[in-house]
Amino acid sequence: MSPRVCSCTLCGWVVVDAPGSVSWLNQFRGVIASTNGVILTGVGLYDDPGRGAFIAPVDPNRRWDDPTYDGTDEDQFGAMGFPPVNGRYGFIFHDACWDLLEKVFNPGPVPFPRLFDVCESLPFPLLIVDNEHHFPFEDRFSDRDYMDPDPVLCANPYEAEEAHHLLTEAPEERPSPKGPVANATAPERDSFHALPQELRSAIAIYLPTLDVLNLRLASRSFWTIFNSQQFWASRFKQKSDRSWLFESQDGAQPRDWRWLYHRTNNAHIGPSLQNRVRVWNLAQKVVAALDFQWIDSGSEPSQQQGSTQCLKVSGDLWERPSGPHHSHLDKGCLLRETYRLTIPEDLSMVSIWSIPIGEILYIAGLKFATATGDVRQIGYRTTTEQSVEISDIRGFKLAVGERGIQALQCIDQNSDTSHWLGNPEMSLKTLRLNADERINDLDIGFDGCKIVSLALSPQSSSIVRLAQDENRLRNMGMWYPEIPGPDLCLNEVSFAPREHYLDGFKPLFWTSFGGPGGAHLRRLNNFRVVLSPAGIRRIDFTYDTLELNRAFGCQMPGDLTKEIDFAIDGAGGELISAVDIFQENVSTNRGRTCFFSFHADLPSNTSFRVATAPGEAMTGFYGSQVSASTSLLCLSSRGVPFID
Known part of the structure; x- marks a missing residue:
């Protein structure tokens, strides 16, 4: 069986060292759930990766090398997502990193029960090196090359x-x-x-x-x-x-x-102090992420589970796995509890509390208040609070990431939107919760530190109206970087899987290579399409001015990709006039075509042609990225009037 190597929850570096060695790298503590609640273990030694057993004294004041400690299997626990052992499971930290965490929290103790809740709510390792080839709203993590030691990451950050x-x-x-x-x-x-x-x-x-x-x-x-x-x-x-x-x-x-x-x-x-600075900064972020208090006044159990008459927006929710091989969760969030909060009829103010997770702020709690002092609130109260005055809520515009809700705007009876509460940058946007009727109740889902879902149950007539709306993909989809404006034609009927993208966490992204009103079409000179056996990974658009260059998709070329260039005489008036969806065949107004495929033969997929009307031009694409591994893009197109 291959060795089991896990990373420290705080610093992200491995908890392992060479066979027979004893160093800060393989000495650890666990923050674990047990029959006695959440506890901090003593210091254990991970010296047998082949066995993969994490054994540490239950007493936090003891160590693996105490003369009277024998390190029995009774002290083993399930670590980093693996099932419980001896009724205990949790998260591991280098002992040196835990010492630094205690220094940062000084003079108070580390609130390890709260830390456990946060760790259980997030992918782990929480802070390991991020893979760059993803959209900003995604959380993607990649393992370091542990065979090539890093002089900084391998240096003891505490005993320097x-x-x-x-x-x-x-x-x-x-x-x-x-x-x-x-x-x-x-x-x-x-x-x-x-x-x-x-x-x-x-x-x-x-x-x-x-x-x-x-x-x-x-x-x-x-x-x-x-x-x-x-x-x-x-x-x-x-x-x-x-x-x-x-x-x-x-x-x-x-x-x-x-x-x-x-x-x-x-x-x-030198390396030791450089690593200390790194871990210290991460520990300070942990302090900020744990600075909250649970508040609940006026909520009741949610009744929307399984209901088809509700509108719901969430992060990328995943179920709690039950098997032994779920230690590599690399995205999303875990729904722990859902509550229903009634919005007061004489509402005067809406407030949110936010919590920082890494570099991103997430909404941690909601508060609805009246002018007479009636307050309905639920969630994790933090020191970061924002408010907006509003008397009647007809819907919400939400900013969402894989890990939860990042920001919201309230929509009133005049269809006006408030300023953002929270930080909407680098997130998906959606109008799915714009019911266009007074909202009386809100179902709010939480993990251990933030809001991961919001849902409402409008009248059945509103559900029917939204389902039949010809712009339902624009209004109910989850869009990056922003919801396409009403001046952009989405040609929704050309997007065959439209109904699939009206619920759940199913991101859509788009780019306007033509610019506002086609202003950049005259400067466009080339398409470069990056293809893999699974389909299109990325399209790069180049112009006569470097600042205008942009991309559709985020996956970079690799060993199993090929690139196709298609020159466009934008300056001479050449335009994209038609796109064959599913066959990825592009035609111009000069009769030129280009087939974007990894294979030489045309695919057998049924094609759907989107062509421009006289006086119009293609100005952009939108689609979805099915997975980070195949990065298959489903293309569609948009047209706006183009004036020659």
Whole structure:
């Protein structure tokens, strides 16, 4: 049986070392669920990858090398998605990474029950290196090449001897900066000049370092901050940009803090401290992701499971696997509970709470309030809250990613949309929950830290109307980067699987190679199509101006792909006039054609031709990417009036 190698939940690097070795790489702790609740284990040693057993003391204060500990199989647990062993399962961390996590949470403890809920709600390893060949709304992960050791990732981030060496180095004399720049604000026009020096120093201490350095360029009053040992010492305190050098807080010996700040620049430190900086920054993101509190006032159990009379939007939900081979989940989210919240009739305000997961904000909770103080709320309350005043909700426009709901806009009785609550960037957009009738109840689905689904049950007449809408793909599909506007003709009847894309997490993406109103058609000069045996992976459009170049699809060329170029005389008035869907045959208004296929023979698929009417031109494609492995694109096209 092949060795089983898992990665640390925090740092993403492997929990394994060479046979017979004992190092920080193969010493671990587990955050596991047991009959006694969620517990933190002691330190175990993973020295037999062939067996694949994670064994650690149940007592968090014990270690595998304690003289009285025998490491029995009774202490084994299922790790990283594998089934429970001895009634226990959970997630592993390098012991060194866990020590850093405790330092970041200091002076409080790591809330490991909450950490377990978050870990169980997300793909894992949570923070390993991301594969670039995907859409921004997707979470794709790829394993590192563990056979080629990385000098930084393999260096112990906690026991860093370099930290002790640099704290005992003799500071070098550094030149003092020149005087204030010429364009700095003159004292008589500088509002900060009237403040005492002590107050200006206090202000600087609460600002990020880069902001302070920029402030010095704008205000002469802050010029002296550069020589303030008090300011530079604050850079090494909790939550500041050098807080990872926690050894600097030991002892009371005087230090040249400005020199030490320069000495600990990333270019001046070795692999161990570079890895510490990396893991420390990841740990700070964990702190932000765990900064929430569950709130529930006025909800009831959801009644929409299995109902066909509901509209639902969600991330890419996956079922909890039951077999032993489900440790490689690389996307999506897990639905744990669904609640129904009644929206007050005299509504005056809608609020959301957001939580950061990596670099993305997700909606963690919802609150509906009236002017008289009646509040209905549910979810994970965080420090990030946004609100909008609205009295009547007829629907929502949602921004969605694979892991859950990222942002929403409320739609009122006049079909006007509010500003975004949350961050909609780099996400799918959909109008599926625009019922065009007053919304009384909302079914809200959660994982362990955020909202992963929203659903409503409109009147049956609204369901029928939406199902028969000739623009139902535009309005109910999930689109990237934005919902196509009403001025763009989608030729929906040419998209055979249209009904399939009206529910569930089934992303559609599009690009306008012709630009607004066909403005870029005259500058288009080439299509390059990247093909695999499964179909089209990507189309690159090139123009006479580099800035206009764009792509349809995200998969790059590979060993089993081929590329076909089709030149277009856009400057001379040549246009795409027809596309044969499913055969990927493109025709121009000059009678030229190009067949995009990996194989020499025409496919046997039934073709559906989309042709432009007189005075119109093809200006874009939309489609779906079936999977990251085959990247099969289903093409369709759009036409807008084109003026010669």
